[in-house]
Amino acid sequence: xxxxxxxxxxxxxxxxxxxxxxxxxxxxxxxxxxxxxxxxxxxxxxxxxxxxxxxxxxxxxxxxxxxxxxxxxxxxxxxxxxxxxxxxxxxxxxxxxxxxxxxxxxxxx
Amino acid sequence: xxxxxxxxxxxxxxxxxxxxxxxxxxxxxxxxxxxxxxxxxxxxxxxxxxxxxxxxxxxxxxxxxxxxxxxxxxxxxxxxxxxxxxxxxxxxxxxxxxxxxxxxxxxxxxxxxx
Numbered sequence: 001x002x003x004x005x006x007x008x009x010x011x012x013x014x015x016x017x018x019x020x021x022x023x024x025x026x027x028x029x030x031x032x033x034x035x036x037x038x039x040x041x042x043x044x045x046x047x048x049x050x051x052x053x054x055x056x057x058x059x060x061x062x063x064x065x066x067x068x069x070x071x072x073x074x075x076x077x078x079x080x081x082x083x084x085x086x087x088x089x090x091x092x093x094x095x096x097x098x099x100x101x102x103x104x105x106x107x108x109x
Numbered sequence: 110x111x112x113x114x115x116x117x118x119x120x121x122x123x124x125x126x127x128x129x130x131x132x133x134x135x136x137x138x139x140x141x142x143x144x145x146x147x148x149x150x151x152x153x154x155x156x157x158x159x160x161x162x163x164x165x166x167x168x169x170x171x172x173x174x175x176x177x178x179x180x181x182x183x184x185x186x187x188x189x190x191x192x193x194x195x196x197x198x199x200x201x202x203x204x205x206x207x208x209x210x211x212x213x214x215x216x217x218x219x220x221x222x223x
Binding site: 046 | 199206
């Protein structure tokens, strides 16, 4: 029940395309859903986050879509750039933060 | 602010050895946590603390001990290292667990157990 399932494991997108990463959860006690971006050799860093009372949040080229009834949320990266190549983690928080297994994104130049 | 600092950056241990991974933050954060990152497994929570003197177990606590005697420091102790503990370890902190509290990660410690 504490799991956060993330897909795909890896993703290759052409420059300028849309990258989409999906996550699903079971625990209805989760009340905050952040996404983290991690570059090789670095710690994860918060990218964008959403609360379950909002269906969408947009920050620049990054958008979270949230479907509370389906217990699913996704990250969309518009106009993907080579600098977006990184590992992305979704997460969910109740009394602690649980992470998905990560998606390795590669943007082709 | 230095943020979240971790030492050492790299460590090689032999099976059965013990060691302490250090984590410190200078942001006066109450919430601190330790994760391990393994290929294909994502970030798994080892232990966490909601304030000085309070710790609790995460998903994978076995083989690790923590203590939180001050707000700033949250060391992770490996009592008897095993090859299965080869991993990259991240410490993280946040002001609390409120919606606006961003979790900040340290740069990580890469541990190899032979």
